Amino acid sequence: MKQSELIIQTNVCSTCGERYFDDDVMQNLEKIINELRTLTTEMSIVNYAEKVA
C-alpha cells in the first residue's frame, strides 16, 4: 500500500461548511481498515512465533 493512498479527501458542505466523506472515500476507508486489521493480525503471529522460538 502506497502512503499516498492514505490521504483522505473530504467534501465540504456548501451550506454549513462541515466536512464529510463521500461514498467512495468511505469505501476506501473500510478497505484500509480491513488491510490494517489483517496486517496487525499477521504481525501478532510473527511476534508470537519469535517469542516461542
Ligand SMILES: [Zn+2]
Ligand atoms: Zn451542511
